[in-house]
Amino acid sequence: MRIVHYVNQFYAGLGGEEAAGSGPRVLDGTVGPGRLLAQLLGDAHQIVATIVCGDDYAASTDAAAAELLEMTRDAGAELLVAGPAFGSGRYGLACARLVAAAQAAGLPALAAMHPDNPGLTEAGAAPVVAAGATSRQMRPTLQTVAAAIEKLATGATLTVADGRVARAARTGRLVEQRAAARAVELVLRRLAGERDLTEVPIGGFDVVAPSAPVEAxxxxxxxxxxxxxxxxxxxxxxxxxxxxxxxxxxxxxxxxxxxxxxxxxxxxxxxxxxxxxxxxxxxxxxxxxxxxxxxxxxxxxxxxxxxxxxxxxxxxxxxxxxxxxxxxxxxxxxxxxxxxx
Amino acid sequence: MSALRRIIHDVRSLKLGNATRYEQHQLVVGQDQVAALFADPALASVRVHTAVPGDRVRIIAPLDVVEPRSKGPGGGVFPGWIARVNRKRGGDTHVLRGAAVLAAGYLPRNQEGLIDMSGPAAERSPFGQTHNVVIEFDRADDASWQEAEVALRRGLLALAVHLADAAVDATPDAIEELAPPHRAGTSTGGLPRVGAITNLQTQGAFKDVFVYGRSMAGSLPTLFDPAEIEDGAVVSGQYGHPALRNPTYLHQNHPVIAELRARDGQDLCFAGVVLCPEPVQQADKELVSTHAAWLCRTAGFDAAIVTKEGAGNADNDLMLKVDALEADGLTAVALYAELSGADGTGPPLVAGPRRGAVVSTGNYDQRVKLPAVERAFGGTRLRIADAEATAAVEVPTAAILCALSPLGAGRLTCRSEQQLGATA
Amino acid sequence: MPGRGIPYPAGDPDLPPPAEQAWRRRLVQRALEAVTTAIERPTIFDVREEAHA
Incomplete structure (x- = not known):
């Protein structure tokens, strides 16, 4: 398969935050993590081009995805691979929106990011495989991505066994007992010793790492x-x-x-x-x-x-x-x- | 404390007529009498309609809902509004069960919601299943919206009494004795003492709930006679999130109190009710929560079910109370609506307790498809859907009045399911 | 930074106008102190008005 790979400015080696505002560009062949991915894929599949875009440019507006998708198509993609974005929010959002747009337009697409990445919910119908939290997990993450590409190439659908991120959806439904009656039931069962019973899981709130302070x-x-x-x-x-x-x-x-x-x-x-x-x-x-x-x-x-x-x-x-x-x-x-x- | 007796009259049909009367389960609403009850300089006119279960009718922008009740000719209910506060407690209260009176129409600070009398929204709102007397209104040109809102509230309460007065001589369908809660220190035969903590929203105009006619803002939590809540001591003037609202009707028929009473003497002892404000400052929220937990412990509660009104900051009040109760050694359960997004994949809680347990009243953003209806009251457009009031629409559960009832009136919940991406 | 109430995070309608102006100014000054302070975890920056009144 002809693969087009999407990475941000940092992984393309264009710079860190100072280059995050840079617009999209197409580079021939592999760049950054794409080199290792190509190695893992062997000869069966080829990364024909790499699309690079600054995170601020790609994540600040919905419209960037359409622009990036057009470039992906022009590069002759049969499959789009985005990331891995690890835990990075802006990169994850950009990857998720791009694969969602591609999948919706009929171009198979795959993204990789950490399951807690805030971009995940924007991936629409496109599959996302789990990446580690940071780039220290680059190699195992790319191994997952490479295996997923092999499977997608056969026309199969990715499952949780392939590292696909399954999102636990809370699905609403009408039940027999009203909520007040269920609350009484739950109190009685907790009083009887089942201390950890709850209908809604408790906790799991984000902890945000503060950025460096402004100097003056x-x-x-x-x-x-x-x-x-x-x-x-x-x-x-x-x-x-x-x-x-x-x-x-x-x-x-x-x-x-x-x-x-x-x-x-x-x-x-x-x-x-x-x-x-x-x-x-x-x-x-x-x-x-x-x-x-x-x-x-x-x-x-x-x-x-x-x-x-x-x-x-x-x-x-x-x-x-x-x-x-x-x-x-x-x-x-x-x-x-x-x-x- | 003497017991309260509810004298139940089941309303099974409703129509408009010349004079109000009640016979053989049919309530006839005298249109001119109703108009007289809403005579107020702040209201130019009112129109009376009926909406009953099964009707292909939608009620747009519902405001407060009240159950018709009276303690005999002259009322005696809604102390602080249309009855004296220091009246005799207990005694007989006539209830037109299955009937409700409500106002509907544009009010600037009312978050627009709806009630359907048939279809999926009817299943999700307690008021899709009641025989409703619907009041549409026009504000007087020289009146403020605040004045119009007060006039509507007084009118609805007077109408609720007027209708129930028509049934006081009818043969009741049931008589229900409501015993007072068990006092602290009395024997429970080993059953746990379980009570209710009810948070009331207290933010000022259009965001306030009244206890004996006054706002609870600035008050400390207080133990409260549940028989007084039955008799309308708690009246709503709160127009936030339609699905997360607690109209007067649901205080009169407080679901948590009702469920605690239903098991009183079998699995538990009903220990009482604590009313609390939802203050607007974090320090006050902490004070109120700590005080509420102390009050419950002092009143001998072993456990409490905690409820709220509204979302966001109200979730914080709920969380702080659960944490304070559990820290004091009481078992606590809170009722929350989940905010996990339209597809249900986001985190369900905005603010949640560190321990304790949470009952789900449904997902705020889950979409519900509603079929077209034949007639609508309260407005000609449904602004949240940018559609004709009678059109087939898809709305979030959040728009259906009391669908996510924080007091636990609804049958919605959520379950976790594994999902691989959104459905295309 | 805790304000004095949900409906007015950067104000206090109970104060006379000059005092409310001073309170808002103090809040913004405190916010500037917060963004120039190195922290490692979510941190509450209390605002004590009297120090600058």
């Missing part, structure tokens, strides 16, 4: 971002009041304060009387602008990012987070102040 706020570009649904009055772009599917950006260049009547919160999850009387209570533009003028903040980013955090599934919130990080990095922002309601 006085020389940094700082962004204001919020999930408090602050939008221009009248909500011209129709941000949802709950269950956000998207996020928006609004320019604040030349604006010193969010005036009541010009801006409002459309969040359906909390009482907005105080927010609408003074929208700076949700997005502290007035105070940040003063601190910028006084030189405490080097520069305030010229737009704010906003969504509504009300009934948002965790997976969606994680995706917004990855996209915001990519977006802000691309814009040269070093830190963000996120207000949450």
């Amino acid at each position: 706020a006085a020389s940094a570009t700082i962004a204001l971002v919020t999930e408090g649904a602050v939008v221009p009055a009248g909500n011209p772009d129709r941000l949802e009041s709950a269950r956000a599917t998207r996020w928006l950006r609004y320019p604040i260049e030349g604006i010193d304060s969010l005036a009541s009547g010009e801006w409002e919160s459309v969040d359906g999850g909390f009482a907005t009387t105080a927010a609408n009387a003074d929208p700076n209570r949700v997005l502290p533009l007035d105070a940040a602008r003063t601190l910028e003028r006084e030189g405490t903040i080097g520069r305030l980013h010229n737009e704010f990012l906003v969504t509504v955090g009300n009934g948002t599934p965790v997976a969606t919130a994680r995706r917004f987070g990855v996209e915001w990080a990519a977006e802000l990095r691309k814009a040269g922002v070093q830190a963000a102040i996120l207000t949450a309601t």
Whole structure:
């Protein structure tokens, strides 16, 4: 099979974060991890081209996947392989969106990433095989990928036995007993000694490793971002009041304060009387602008990012987070102040 | 404490007429009488409709729902709103079981939801299975939305009493004795003492629940007479997430209290009810949770079932209480709706306890396909689906009133299944 | 950084306007301290208004 391989700027050797904003390009043959993958595949399959793109470019917008897919097709792919992205959020999101787009367009595709990668849920119908958490697991991960490619080439479907990541889906259904009766039942069984019984598994929350601190706020570009649904009055772009599917950006260049009547919160999850009387209570533009003028903040980013955090599934919130990080990095922002309601 | 007796009258048919009356399971609603009950400077007009199980009817933007109840001519229920607070407790309360009164229509801070009287949404909402008197309304031009909301609440409570008053002389279908909870220190014959902790949302206008007519914001948790909850001491003015709302009707028919009573004396002793606010500050949430756990322990609870209203910060209140109870040696179970996304593959909990147990009331984002209906009340468009109010639509479970009932009224749950990618 | 209530993460409607302005300024200043501080795990940055009032 003719394989096109997708990797990010780092694994292509173009650079780290400083090159993350670079756009897509096509390179002949194998690059970086593709060399080892080609070795593992032997002569039966050939990596004909490698598509490279910076993570910030690829992860900050949905549209990048279509662009990358077109390049993949032009390179004559019979199979697209993306990653391994390990635990990297932006890389994982880019890989997942690309394989999802390819699979949906009829081009077989395969991605590799760690099962906890926030991009995983974006892979759509495309198979994803498990990678280790970091590139220290490069060789075993590529062995899994190579075996998966062999199997896909025979026309077979990948299963959990092939390292495919199975997602535990929580499927809703109607049952005989109402929830209050089940709660009484559960209390009684726990009191009788079955201490660990629960309907919903407890725990499993992400622990985020903090990034390095900003050296000096006085020389940094700082962004204001919020999930408090602050939008221009009248909500011209129709941000949802709950269950956000998207996020928006609004320019604040030349604006010193969010005036009541010009801006409002459309969040359906909390009482907005105080927010609408003074929208700076949700997005502290007035105070940040003063601190910028006084030189405490080097520069305030010229737009704010906003969504509504009300009934948002965790997976969606994680995706917004990855996209915001990519977006802000691309814009040269070093830190963000996120207000949450 | 004297026992409360529920005098049950089963409503099996509902129609509009000239004068309100109840006979042989049929409730007739006098239209002019209803309009008079909603006479208020904040309301320009109201229209009365009926929606009964099996109808191909959709109710858009439902607001509060109330069960018709009365303690005899003149009411005596809903203390703090239309009855005196210091009235005699216990006694007889007439209940029009199977009937509900509700308002529907645009209110700016109401998160739009729906009730279908047939199809899959009817199965998921308690109010797809009741005979509903639906009030549509027009706000007076010179009134604020807040004034209109108060007028609607008072009107609904008055209507609930008015309808139940029609049945006080009818032969009851059942009489149910509701004994007070077992006091701390009395013998239980070895049965565990299990109680309920009920968190009430307390965020101000359009996001508040009233206890004896006042907000619980700023209050500490309190032990509360469940007979008073039956008699309408807890009234909702809360219009957040439709599926995660606790309308007045569900406080009057508190599912956790009902299930605890159902097993009282058999597997457990019903130990009582603690009402708590859901404060807006983290420090207050911690204070309220610690105090609630202390109160339960002091009142002799061995275990508690903890419920909430709303999501997100309300999940935090739930989590803190479960952790505080378990740390104090009590067994705790909480009711949560899961937020695992439309395909169910995301993490189910936003905030969860460190220990204890969680009962699922369903997945917030699971999509439900609803067939077209013949008629809709409460609006002409379903804005969340950007569709005609009567159209066939697909909506998240979150939009169906009380489908994920935090008080445990619903039959939805979730199970884990292994899934290989999304279905294309 | 804990604010004073969900409906106003960067404000406090109970304060008179000048005091609320000072509180918001203090919050943003504290946020700037937070982003310039090296941490190893999720860390709560409390805000004590009186130190800067």
